Amino acid sequence: NAGVTQTPKFRVLKTGQSMTLLCAQDMNHEYMYWYRQDPGMGLRLIHYSVGEGTTAKGEVPDGYNVSRLKKQNFLLGLESAAPSQTSVYFCASIPSGTGSAGELFFGEGSRLTVL
Amino acid sequence: GEDVEQSLFLSVREGDSSVINCTYTDSSSTYLYWYKQEPGAGLQLLTYIFSNMDMKQDQRLTVLLNKKDKHLSLRIADTQTGDSAIYFCAERRDSSASKIIFGSGTRLSIRP
Numbered sequence: 522n523a524g525v526t527q528t529p530k531f532r533v534l535k536t537g538q539s540m541t542l543l544c545a546q547d548m549n550h551e552y553m554y555w556y557r558q559d560p561g562m563g564l565r566l567i568h569y570s571v572g573e574g575t576t577a578k579g580e581v582p583d584g585y586n587v588s589r590l591k592k593q594n595f596l597l598g599l600e601s602a603a604p605s606q607t608s609v610y611f612c613a614s615i616p617s618g619t620g621s622a623g624e625l626f627f628g629e630g631s632r633l634t635v636l
Numbered sequence: 637g638e639d640v641e642q643s644l645f646l647s648v649r650e651g652d653s654s655v656i657n658c659t660y661t662d663s664s665s666t667y668l669y670w671y672k673q674e675p676g677a678g679l680q681l682l683t684y685i686f687s688n689m690d691m692k693q694d695q696r697l698t699v700l701l702n703k704k705d706k707h708l709s710l711r712i713a714d715t716q717t718g719d720s721a722i723y724f725c726a727e728r729r730d731s732s733a734s735k736i737i738f739g740s741g742t743r744l745s746i747r748p
Contacts, residue, residue: 611678
């Protein structure tokens with residue numbers, strides 16, 4: 522039972538570099554989310570997806586892109602990393618539909634440092 | 637988060653009750669959640685309440701929901717040192733295709 526798996530767990534980037542964070546879930550969940558967590562600011566929603574091939578902006582989408590080409594995967598891309606994107610990134614998923622309380626299943630987090 | 641508000645800190649004496657408060661914004665939110673995060677760890681769901689309920693009790697945890705005021709609270713009875721953590725409330729906004737928005741978290745510390 523892998524649940525939600527994020528890769529990589531840690532990464533250090535230089536300003537201007539690009540990278541992609543991968544989130545994979547094996548629970549056949551429809552909805553997936555990317556959050557960032559910064560001290561004193563809780564979790565802020567970056568982008569989310571309500572199904573394969575669909576994505577939507579969250580609270581802080583600027584500087585990030587996402588793709589959901591396969592239902593089980595949700596990718597978060599940084600095209601040109603900036604120090605302000607230093608954070609811990611969490612991926613989460615929930616099943617869709619009525620009758621679901623929508624408990625978020627979280628990955629373990631990916632710590633990204635941009636120098 | 638987008639106007640899901642919590643106070644940042646709470647300090648209580650061991651054995652006392654802790655009450656953590658949260659205000660949210662979307663009257664159409666269907667579910668409201670409390671998550672716990674211990675140092676260096678991810679988020680763990682503590683409990684949730686459906687929007688047509690006023691109260692939910694689960695062992696030492698009591699959740700109260702006031703929909704009119706958009707106010708949610710979490711009461712932890714007989715607070716223990718193991719309850720030290722950051723507590724996040726979150727709302728599921730089904731009016732926005734199930735956006736789930738978190739508050740900034742309340743850091744609970746326990747005094748001996």
